[in-house]
Amino acid sequence: MIDVENLSKSFGATRAVDGISFQVQPGEIYGLLGPNGAGKTTTISCITGLLKPSAGRAVVDGVDVGSDPIRARRSLGVVPQETAIYDTLSARENLSYFASLHGISGEEKRRRVDEALDRVGLASNAKQASKKFSGGMKRRLNLAIGLVSRPKALLLDEPTVGIDPQARIHILDVVREVQKEGTAVLYTTHYLEEAETLCDRVGIMDHGRILAEGTISELRARVGEGTVLTLKGRFNPEQIQDAIRAESDARIVSLEENLAMVATSGEAAGASELLSRLLRADLDVAEIAMKEPSLENLFIKLTGRELRD
Amino acid sequence: MRFGGALLAVLRKDLLRKLRAPLAAVVMILFPVVFSLLIGLVFGGGDLTPIRIALVDDDGGIVGRLIRSSFSQEMIPLRFDVQQVDSLSAIRKIESNEVSAVIRIPPEFTDSLLAGETVALEVIKNPAESIKPQIVEHFASVLARLGSSGMHLLGDPIAEIRATATGDAPPSDAFISDLSVGINRRMEGIGRYAFPPAIELEKPEVEDEAQGESMGAFDVAAFVLPGMAVFALLMLALVSMTDVQREDAHRTLARQMIAPVPAGAVVLGKVGATAVVSLLSILILGIIAAIWIPGRISWLGFLLHSIALALCATGFAALIQSLSRSEKTGSAIGSILVMVMAMVGGSWVPVNMLPEFVRKIAPFTLTYWGGEGYRDLLMESAGVADLVPHVAILLVLGVLFSGTAILRFQRRYAGGG
Numbered sequence: 001m002i003d004v005e006n007l008s009k010s011f012g013a014t015r016a017v018d019g020i021s022f023q024v025q026p027g028e029i030y031g032l033l034g035p036n037g038a039g040k041t042t043t044i045s046c047i048t049g050l051l052k053p054s055a056g057r058a059v060v061d062g063v064d065v066g067s068d069p070i071r072a073r074r075s076l077g078v079v080p081q082e083t084a085i086y087d088t089l090s091a092r093e094n095l096s097y098f099a100s101l102h103g104i105s106g107e108e109k110r111r112r113v114d115e116a117l118d119r120v121g122l123a124s125n126a127k128q129a130s131k132k133f134s135g136g137m138k139r140r141l142n143l144a145i146g147l148v149s150r151p152k153a154l155l156l157d158e159p160t161v162g163i164d165p166q167a168r169i170h171i172l173d174v175v176r177e178v179q180k181e182g183t184a185v186l187y188t189t190h191y192l193e194e195a196e197t198l199c200d201r202v203g204i205m206d207h208g209r210i211l212a213e214g215t216i217s218e219l220r221a222r223v224g225e226g227t228v229l230t231l232k233g234r235f236n237p238e239q240i241q242d243a244i245r246a247e248s249d250a251r252i253v254s255l256e257e258n259l260a261m262v263a264t265s266g267e268a269a270g271a272s273e274l275l276s277r278l279l280r281a282d283l284d285v286a287e288i289a290m291k292e293p294s295l296e297n298l299f300i301k302l303t304g305r306e307l308r309d
Numbered sequence: 310m311r312f313g314g315a316l317l318a319v320l321r322k323d324l325l326r327k328l329r330a331p332l333a334a335v336v337m338i339l340f341p342v343v344f345s346l347l348i349g350l351v352f353g354g355g356d357l358t359p360i361r362i363a364l365v366d367d368d369g370g371i372v373g374r375l376i377r378s379s380f381s382q383e384m385i386p387l388r389f390d391v392q393q394v395d396s397l398s399a400i401r402k403i404e405s406n407e408v409s410a411v412i413r414i415p416p417e418f419t420d421s422l423l424a425g426e427t428v429a430l431e432v433i434k435n436p437a438e439s440i441k442p443q444i445v446e447h448f449a450s451v452l453a454r455l456g457s458s459g460m461h462l463l464g465d466p467i468a469e470i471r472a473t474a475t476g477d478a479p480p481s482d483a484f485i486s487d488l489s490v491g492i493n494r495r496m497e498g499i500g501r502y503a504f505p506p507a508i509e510l511e512k513p514e515v516e517d518e519a520q521g522e523s524m525g526a527f528d529v530a531a532f533v534l535p536g537m538a539v540f541a542l543l544m545l546a547l548v549s550m551t552d553v554q555r556e557d558a559h560r561t562l563a564r565q566m567i568a569p570v571p572a573g574a575v576v577l578g579k580v581g582a583t584a585v586v587s588l589l590s591i592l593i594l595g596i597i598a599a600i601w602i603p604g605r606i607s608w609l610g611f612l613l614h615s616i617a618l619a620l621c622a623t624g625f626a627a628l629i630q631s632l633s634r635s636e637k638t639g640s641a642i643g644s645i646l647v648m649v650m651a652m653v654g655g656s657w658v659p660v661n662m663l664p665e666f667v668r669k670i671a672p673f674t675l676t677y678w679g680g681e682g683y684r685d686l687l688m689e690s691a692g693v694a695d696l697v698p699h700v701a702i703l704l705v706l707g708v709l710f711s712g713t714a715i716l717r718f719q720r721r722y723a724g725g726g
Binding site: 048073074080082084085088098100101102103 | 314315318322325326329330559560561563564565566567568569570571722
């Protein structure tokens with residue numbers, strides 16, 4: 001349904017998206033996981049035709065976005081990162097307007113608007129001016145606008161940023177619902193938990209490139225996912241290198257003055273052994289953190305930094 | 310979705326948004342009205358003292374006598390205080406600000422006119438005054454046109470006129486009567502600008518409907534109001550179109566641009582909504598002006614001109630916003646450009662009072678065509694046909710401005726469609 005082929009986008013000398021490719025099938029949630037500035041929003045903008053790719057192309061429902069953007073957009077629903085709604089209009093008026101832009105009119109429009117309002121739990125607030133909505137309600141209306149046209153492909157750009165846990169759960173539930181109905185969902189996030197719990201497949205993105213792609217289990221297996229030890233204190237890199245030299249399972253992820261990240265193979269015993277070895281070395285360690293296997297560890301291993309950096 | 314349907318959806322949505330903020334909408338609509346009326350009240354609307362004119366008749370012929378007699382007809386003496394003097398005294402009166410202008414009938418005027426030659430009626434304006442000399446000039450131009458028309462219309466009787474003028478026998482009563490009637494009609498043609506506003510009279514003169522023209526009022530507001538209205542309208546359009554920048558900042562514009570509709574429909578829909586607000590404002594202003602400055606105007610001409618002006622003004626505002634990256638930049642650049650156009654295009658000062666080089670630039674401004682159209686409607690009793698050039702030029706400019714704005718927005722939203 002969504003086919004991105006060698007897509008690149010540069011702004012002057014900055015390459016925001018660097019030759020990425022991925023596909024999203026009907027009924028699948030594909031997550032683009034990466035920190036701010038990774039190129040996720042730029043990728044979505046290229047798929048919607050809002051930005052013209054420097055190279056490569058995006059195809060939606062068999063239509064090349066670059067050559068026929070209007071036709072391609074007929075299959076697309078987009079939920080932007082910002083709550084792009086009209087504050088002075090009611091929820092119903094907002095939905096009705098965007099439905100009109102999709103060529104939906106009359107009784108059909110009324111039905112679709114009601115359906116979208118029900119779906120996001122705003123039916124009882126349909127006539128209320130959206131400026132009176134809470135942040136979570138605005139986010140839900142933002143989502144409903146993307147759904148009102150019953151799109152074949154839904155693009156969600158960090159739809160849960162800055163909202164309360166209850167509203168987040170509601171939004172994630174709606175996304176799962178539309179997935180079950182056969183919609184292809186492209187979901188960008190920098191929340192690891194969301195990617196882990198929601199997405200069928202994940203592309204880990206940083207500096208405009210997809211560093212790894214696959215299901216969660218595939219990704220863990222592919223990079224030998226294990227525990228990551230983070231040490232902070234007064235030591236120099238050579239001391240860390242000396243300490244783990246004998247540990248065949250250990251690997252240095254990142255090493256700086258006074259900060260080290262070391263990964264193990266995934267065996268709990270291996271992590272304990274490594275920790276003992278490090279503590280026996282003459283290191284002035286002020287803080288130790290141990291991270292269990294997760295996508296974040298995977299991200300750290302791939303990029304050398306934490307996702308929230 | 311088809312272009313028209315999308316345009317209407319955007320238009321409806323934007324008008325609904327304006328209705329949801331009624332105070333802002335009312336202020337926006339009333340701004341040109343209040344602004345123009347305030348300026349009009351400052352510069353006009355009160356009792357005008359008679360305009361003092363020094364008449365120098367160096368000809369002494371029949372035409373001179375006719376011109377002199379025209380100043381004594383009906384209510385004209387109430388508005389024009391004409392003193393016949395010699396050339397030297399006339400200049401002294403100008404220098405001492407005793408008169409607003411001098412009308413000089415040069416030597417051989419009657420002979421040359423009757424011989425079919427082109428003649429010139431001289432008007433010397435008092436440089437210390439602004440509006441009144443313009444009125445005298447306008448009045449004199451009417452006299453000149455009347456003379457020219459008379460020469461074309463009379464044709465064969467010219468010989469008789471010449472004989473009458475050069476012979477010992479006095480001109481026949483019928484002949485003098487014909488010319489006088491003609492002059493009177495012309496005088497009546499400008500009459501509505503030459504008398505106080507009817508609304509300010511305790512008991513306005515009962516109009517003779519058979520004569521058609523109202524003996525209304527000259528009001529300086531009739532000169533000032535159109536220009537000020539055009540200026541205020543442009544400012545309104547500019548303020549209203551900043552909405553496109555706000556939509557850009559709130560990302561609702563981007564959201565519309567990624568809907569399956571042409572980007573042009575979205576931009577034109579917004580232009581249309583601003584044009585509707587502008588038009589509403591002009592119509593209110595037009596109704597007030599019609600009460601204030603009585604006289605027949607072509608309402609169809611007024612409507613067509615107003616629609617063209619509203620589209621042109623909003624197209625201009627859309628272009629400014631499309632060239633600007635923020636609301637502040639757009640407002641600043643737009644305000645400066647509008648003020649320059651208002652100055653050059655005669656919104657604040659009549660164009661013929663501006664320096665020669667500025668007068669040459671004036672027709673390249675939309676304020677000029679907007680203001681002149683309304684002045685022609687108010688002061689020349691222009692009809693729809695007379696306004697065709699104004700309306701056509703404003704519409705062409707509106708299309709050019711809006712078209713460029715659409716292209717700019719499409720470029721901003723690269724794949725805009």
